[in-house]
Amino acid sequence: MVGNDPLYTDPEFAQFYDLENGWGDDFTYCADLAKCAGSVLDLGCGTGELLATIAPKRAVGVDPAGAMLELARARKGGDKVEWLQADARHLILEERFDLIVLTSHAFQVFLTDEDQHAALATIRRHLAPNGRFVFDTRNPARKAWEDWTPERSLRRLSHPKLGEVKVWNDADYDANSHIVSITAHYQPASDTRVYTAVSRIRFTPQPELAARLEAAGLAVSSWMGDWQGCQYGKDEKEIIPIGRLAG
Ligand SMILES: C[S@@+](CC[C@H](N)C(=O)[O-])C[C@H]1O[C@@H](n2cnc3c(N)ncnc32)[C@H](O)[C@@H]1O
Structure with missing residues (x-):
């Protein structure tokens, strides 16, 4: 929503x-x-x-x-x-x-x-x-979602409190609605948890x-x-x- x-x-x-x-x-x-x-x-x-x-x-x-x-x-x-x-x-x-x-x-x-x-x-x-x-x-036309795969999107960020955070995405494009559901995964090195959230955007x-x-x-x-x-x-x-x- x-x-x-x-x-x-x-x-x-x-x-x-x-x-x-x-x-x-x-x-x-x-x-x-x-x-x-x-x-x-x-x-x-x-x-x-x-x-x-x-x-x-x-x-x-x-x-x-x-x-x-x-x-x-x-x-x-x-x-x-x-x-x-x-x-x-x-x-x-x-x-x-x-x-x-x-x-x-x-x-x-x-x-x-x-x-x-x-x-x-x-x-x-x-x-x-x-x-x-x-x-x-x-x-x-540029199909940005094709780059939002775990392999292509993997990056490492530096969080001021959590230290290094591994981040990657998954995406699913719906051709009827032009809506892409993006799953974002954040895995801080200092934590055993992976934070995962899905968001939706329209093209x-x-x-x-x-x-x-x-x-x-x-x-x-x-x-x-x-x-x-x-x-x-x-x-x-x-x-x-x-x-x-x-x-
Ligand atoms: C990709 S972020 C962009 C934030 C900021 N404009 C920037 O340049 O960093 C999208 C923002 O839109 C907000 N948003 C989502 N639904 C909204 C709505 N119905 N009305 C206004 N903002 C909304 C989100 O909460 C989020 O902060």
């Missing part, structure tokens, strides 16, 4: 998130956009690194996962941000923002057409007349996303294929719309 993923809601799993999801090209791109924004809304903000670092005059981070927000609040700069435990599909704030972002593929947590429409309607509802939105979703083809954005009243000014700013093409890794309110 959307917003109920143990990877994010369970502190035992949330503690692993920042080990491999630090500052990247997506944050750099959004930080540049935020330079001309007085207010920024981050939907699915997770552990909050982006907002806590860029600290615009007004920053609101929204996430249903309390365990992720705990980490966001505790981080340096976290006190400059308003963190709201809420579902992006149902958010109603009496406020509009100059920039609205969803980073690290947070948009893929919305699993049905209705969920995606609701999230896009939230963007429309909270975007200032000259405001901009940007988010990323992995291009299904949406670009034409379908374009139609859904238009239906939600959002106009895309440019489609990128990566966070370095390359134009979107059908074989690019990412699908990244940047836009404004339509009309």
Whole structure:
């Protein structure tokens, strides 16, 4: 169920998130956009690194996962941000923002057409007349899930308290729904336990996303294929719309 993923809601799993999801090209791109924004809304903000670092005059981070927000609040700069435990599909704030972002593929947590429409309607509802939105979703044509096998995904991370943690994934792609169920396994060297959680994400083809954005009243000014700013093409890794309110 959307917003109920143990990877994010369970502190035992949330503690692993920042080990491999630090500052990247997506944050750099959004930080540049935020330079001309007085207010920024981050939907699915997770552990909050982006907002806590860029600290615009007004920053609101929204996430249903309390365990992720705990980490966001505790981080340096976290006190400059308003963190709201809420579902992006149902958010109603009496406020509009100059920039609205969803980073690290947070948009893929919305699993049905209705969920995606609701999230896009939230963007429309909270975007200032000259405001901009940007988010990323992995291009299904690149079949990222084929790399999420135990052999190909095995990596070793360093946890500040648990020491070395062996991590690997399994994934199962459903061609009808375009939903991938990913199993994540974390095995700290200092522990006999293996922490295992399943999460689900949806892969949406670009034409379908374009139609859904238009239906939600959002106009895309440019489609990128990566966070370095390359134009979107059908074989690019990412699908990244940047836009404004339509009309
Ligand atoms: C892949 S993480 C991305 C976190 C963050 N944006 C980043 O860049 O690190 C996806 C986030 O979406 C959040 N999420 C799940 N369902 C959501 C919903 N219905 N509304 C808003 N956020 C949601 C999860 O709790 C998680 O923190």
